[in-house]
Amino acid sequence: MHISIVAKIVGVLLMLFSMLANLPSILVSFIYGDGEVSSFLTSLMITFGVGFGLWVFTWRSRQEMRTRDGFLVVTLFWTVLSIFGALPFLFSTNTPLSVTDAVFESFSGLTTTGATVITGLDFLPKSILFYRQQLQWLGGMGIVALAVAVLPMLGIGGMQLYRAESPGPVKNDNLVPRLAETAKALWYIYMGLTAVCALAYWAAGMTLFDAICHSFSTVAIGGFSTHDASMGYFNSDIINMIAVFFMFLAGVNFALHFTAWQRRSVSQYLRDPETRFYASILLAIAVFTVLVLYLTETYNAQNAFVHGIFQTVSIATTTGFTTADFNSWPLALPYLLIYASIIGACAGSTGGGMKVIRILLIFKQGFREVKRLIHPNAVITVKLGRTMVPDRVIESVWGFFAVYVLVYLVLLIVLLALDLEVVTAFSAVGASLNNLGPGLEGVASNYADIGNTAKWVLCLAMLLGRLEIFTLLVLFMPMFWRR
């Protein structure tokens, strides 16, 4: 373990984060005169100070960071930044939160979960609102780098499959330059998508402030909104369809966006088995949902179409925006959507859930098992497009699946023991572990009413989800710390 290089990186990250997160909010507070300048300034100074402290003691370190250190850095990235990200909520002059609530809101923001403990969003200071949205956007940048560049290298849950696909140099075992190179390429796309999305929202009738804020949480698949009614506030079919379009895009592998952009070719998407499966799942669930909503006369044709498609894409990609009270939809539709969020978005996107590629591989392997029962001696391979998938990758996916189910069950029973209602507990675990945001019943619109201990458990769940469980799990193995 190279503690000094890890500390140096965290120090630099904190200094960077202190400015990226707080400076724009200070500007917003200044523009709107909402009296929160000092809260952000205090947060900035504390965060910068701690980061600088770490850096001062370690900047001479000439250690190289190695692949294995990645587990620790990634975990620290989200925990440390989430903790310091909570400061403005604590220090807010108008609407200070308790420690638990501030940390919950910050974890929920940076992991792009989008669960909130705040009610009365519409009356919050503009700068705090902006800060929340921006936390998600920064979290999304972290995820893109994590999912496209780091996880494939670490080999978590079959993600070594994507090792060759990351843009940037791959041969080097020194994590930092490789990561920086890859991340830069992807962030251009990320920022481009955000800008286009914001312009589209603005053109469709949002205020500039809301357009920017919602573009942040759309492209980050975050789901935070500046209004309690979420996207439903705007009551505009055009805005809803713009959101659907950008949520869909943000749920696609960013490495694929990169290749498609480089080669100026949409056929890249059509040829990718994961993207095709992703689109098919969304289409199938959307059609079913729209039909049920229409046939059960929950809505008229137009509303069934818009709300059905919007909620399907929003929940299945794990964005978590709402336009309708989908909790009360008939025929177990709420559960169907929660299931969809377990599948989640594509690997390498800003979305959560188990990731489409893993579900695809599990299906293919399950199908292979059935074939093997009928033809015990046949050699049957699992293929993605024309490429054979190594058994090693499939084993990793299984491992991920088993651990995911186990973690889900353990978190569920902990929440039940904390006296949450079953549906609330089941959906809260799902919404946190899949980085979705809204759950059902007791956590349908916000997480204000659940106990403090439960909130901390859910923070852990959001972190586990974002770190694809294994990153955190590895740190608890004595083997990791040896030598």
Next chain:
Amino acid sequence: MHISIVAKIVGVLLMLFSMLANLPSILVSFIYGDGEVSSFLTSLMITFGVGFGLWVFTWRSRQEMRTRDGFLVVTLFWTVLSIFGALPFLFSTNTPLSVTDAVFESFSGLTTTGATVITGLDFLPKSILFYRQQLQWLGGMGIVALAVAVLPMLGIGGMQLYRAESPGPVKNDNLVPRLAETAKALWYIYMGLTAVCALAYWAAGMTLFDAICHSFSTVAIGGFSTHDASMGYFNSDIINMIAVFFMFLAGVNFALHFTAWQRRSVSQYLRDPETRFYASILLAIAVFTVLVLYLTETYNAQNAFVHGIFQTVSIATTTGFTTADFNSWPLALPYLLIYASIIGACAGSTGGGMKVIRILLIFKQGFREVKRLIHPNAVITVKLGRTMVPDRVIESVWGFFAVYVLVYLVLLIVLLALDLEVVTAFSAVGASLNNLGPGLEGVASNYADIGNTAKWVLCLAMLLGRLEIFTLLVLFMPMFWRR
């Protein structure tokens, strides 16, 4: 596909079943003069007639049955016998059931699930009570043969691991003689256990009738009782502990019982990794449950001990007897026990659930994945005791796990769409798919109050559980029927 040999076997099975199931009940009805003789006689004649009809048309068949035909025979065994086993409930002069209820009760009996739609068991004719218990016992005999002899040959869900262990000749590809040989050896043990269990119950104070009836459902891990209060009726700590002992034994691999008996050596059990894991799980859950019951002052020390141990073993082995209203136990204990039933008993036992060996292998493989993340280039093997487990077996176990989770989720959403309450639906699926019996809330004491469609769905769940899902799944593959 060898249809004529399959039809011949089903014919013979039906003729055999018609007598085994109905003749003893006729005797019981005669002894107690409860007026049900004609119901059983009618059932016997119809069942025998259909069986004879099948046999007459096919007895000349000289086809050999091959391994692959096993999937069909095993599926038909449980479906056809369960359908004909429903006849006495339909024809009962005193307490006739509807078609749905009769079929449900019969499926629940023969699959040794033990879920009942009947209330007022204590007032039922003795012969009908006896018939129910006996259905479970016969089902248990079927499961022992299935689990020890057939599943390893078919290679379902990693069970090929046990291929070498089945007593009897193994080289032959002709299913029938091999199965008969193996089954005979195991049935002696099964019958011996039943006899000793019945004597113990009798000596502890049950009536001879109740002792025999409950020995049937104990050794079969069935859980049917002749009283609405289940084992709680007897209100005897000694009877409860006898039940715990025999449920525990019935949850062990019968092939292991066979070897232990042959070599007259208890050390066989201690050396078996699955049995050790099984005992450890039960011990851990029992200790936790007893402690929680005592510390929360749910019971005094003695009752916490007895009820805690009894319910843990009863639910975790998937027997499903109850002595206490464990539904209302504090701190999510009911869910913990339902989780335990998902693990279930050992492979090759009469118990249900996913089977201990699979959980053990999933843990070991999960642990291997974590190790592999830390040491990507190390060759790490999975071992059971001193034996290396082939990757092929582990892949099958993963396949089983994934399909199990998928089937659970699909059945759950179907029941939710049929408007069952969440806890009721969740536990009913678990209780059926794991062949456990009692669920929580709406299906805690019986299944009388749920809709007819839901009952048919649960019949399917019981069947899927008993057939380890894949047996049935294979039949739906066009590939299976080809050539």
